[in-house]
Amino acid sequence: MCTSHDHHQGEAAQAGAGRRGFLRATALLGAAATAAVALPAVAEAAERSSRRPDAESRRFTLVVMPDTQYLFDGPSIDPAPVEASLRYLLEHGKDENIVFLSHLGDLTQNGAEEEFAAISEAFELLDRRGVGYSVLAGNHDIKSSTDDQRGSTPYLDAFGPQRFRSKSTFGGASPDGYNTYHLFRAAGREWLVLALDWRLSAKGYAWVKDVLARHPRTPVILTTHELVVEDDQLSAYGGQLWDRLIEDHDQIFLTLNGHYWPAGRATRKNAAGNEVHLHLTNYQNRYFGGAAMIRLYHFDLDRNVIDVETVSPWILGRAAKGLNELERQEIELSGDADRFSVEIDFAERFSGFDAVPARPARPVSQMLIPGTVAYWRFESPVSGTVRDLSGRGNDLTVVSVGGDSLGWSPDHHPDQPGHGSLELQGFKSPLKGAYLRTVDGAPLNSATFEDGYTIEAFYRLPADWDPDHNAWSGIVSRTGTGGAAGKTADDPDEPLATLSLSDDREPQWAMRPLNQEGIATNWGQETPLETWWHLAVVNDGRHTTLYVEGCPVVRNPKAAAVGITSVGLPWLLGGYEYAGKIDQILHGRLGDVRIVERALPVTSFMNRPTDRRQDVRLAG
Structure with missing residues (x-):
């Protein structure tokens, strides 16, 4: 709600x-x-x-x-x-x-x-x-x-x-x-x-x-x-x-x-x-x-x-x-x-x-709604490959910088389908941490989503999150630069799409649509530390809306934005590239991530099918 x-x-x-x-x-x-x-x-x-x-x-x-x-x-x-x-x-x-x-x-x-x-x-x-x-x-x-x-x-x-x-x-x-x-x-x-x-x-x-x-x-x-x-x-x-x-x-x-x-x-x-x-x-x-x-x-x-x-x-x-x-x-x-x-x-x-009984994890099958092209959840420690549960072949591999590995925690958003999260320890200078990327040849790498899309993710930032070392890390991003796609308006070294967190912990969706040269940006408000958040980016084939906890943000542009430009390179979870090189890694916990090739209503978001507050009411 x-x-x-x-x-x-x-x-x-x-x-x-x-x-x-x-x-x-x-x-x-x-x-x-x-x-x-x-x-x-x-x-x-x-x-x-x-x-x-x-x-x-x-x-x-x-x-x-x-x-x-x-x-x-x-x-x-x-x-x-x-x-x-x-x-x-x-x-x-x-x-x-x-x-x-x-x-x-x-x-x-x-x-x-x-x-x-x-x-x-x-x-x-x-x-x-x-x-x-x-x-x-x-x-x-x-x-x-x-x-x-x-x-x-x-x-x-x-x-x-x-x-x-x-x-x-x-x-x-x-x-x-x-x-x-x-x-x-x-x-x-x-x-x-x-x-x-x-x-x-x-x-x-x-x-x-x-x-x-x-x-x-x-x-x-x-x-x-x-x-x-x-x-x-x-x-x-x-x-x-x-x-x-x-x-x-x-x-x-x-x-x-x-x-x-x-x-x-x-x-x-x-x-x-x-x-x-x-x-x-x-x-x-x-x-x-x-x-x-x-x-x-x-x-x-x-x-x-x-x-x-x-x-x-x-x-x-x-x-x-x-x-x-x-x-x-x-x-x-x-x-x-x-x-x-x-x-x-x-x-x-x-x-x-x-006591309100803890809500059980929801089956993967419930999350695979029509149009799902990728779904990842982290209910156990990660080593090697993370399977794409949609069955579309968009599996993830771990990339380590400075010898770091991915941690795991049973902690999760109370409305999250899967019970568990990745523990990422990104740091800016010197750059270190570990993140995930889609495998070469994954269908998602070349998808352009002309008819619309919904990208969802759960995240939580720790008390020691520091803007000097942790700002502008990506939650979900697409690699490849505007320059590589022949789109040189704005900064040509910026990646083609990134759902990132600013130095004020504001979620930002910045990407290059198919129908324009420049970068289209949606901005959310500051999200406090030590709190789980659900983000959703929804594009109906024409306009994009960013939601925080199911609520539309104020800075959603009115300009048309069709699809997402691609040069066939991987997507990242927890990582952000600049000028084609990894530049920042998330410092925080990352829960379930889902990508659907159509616009979803708020009622179909991952945090909605069985609302925790409804469970509380029923328990009462």
């Missing part, structure tokens, strides 16, 4: 603009807003929200709502900010792929029946549309000196298990009703949210551990009212939760809590040596009791990141009528504690309890 950070940023900007446009248009006002004004917009939003979240998309959003207690405080009850935030979910459930909402407790100030009646009615906005959410009791929702064995309360009457049993996301509750767990599907797998009471009893701890034992492969987000007290510090009770529950359960990778302010974060390593991210979010001390501010946790499993932003839909909705000075400060929080990214290699982080 082609993923682009810039593309993601563009989508995020569009989503942000859409959010603001919606909120202004529907005028989600404060206490003065009337249901008559909002109902048409809400009905339209609710209708759109009937479409379920995309459970397969590797981008999804978890919404978090912290302490709303000052909005439900005796005679000072104002549900409008909470309703605005909940309407946000209804309107943007589709475009932001919102999968779940977690309230972090202290729904009310006094735990009174009338306060719970008001916030309960607000949450009916989600109930009517079947949107999954969880709530939990904070110290203001119940008697703070009690634990989850306290018995009946207005909180339990309003938000006990009976409220959630009809929801598809509801997993179950502890016998006392104060602890619940919820399951949602996203990124092709199951995720679990724990909603834990203000204080766990011994029975509560036993219940939670049983839930985790019954879902041993499921990543867990733990929500509770009190845990982190400030940056890098847990409260006394938070320390107890860590010691008795979180530390020994590797599934718990993220915790969310309110209660304290200002917002803060902590990171601790659990018993398995993995990081657990612990976040405090609470804005009740800010304007209008926090104005039902919500946190949006945007998970992106392709970029291995969670992007977090904090907004108040209620204040955004008031913007059309003009904001007061404090509202302007609170409309969207942008401080380091409120807008940030958390980098998580999800597959690695979850591997201790839900």
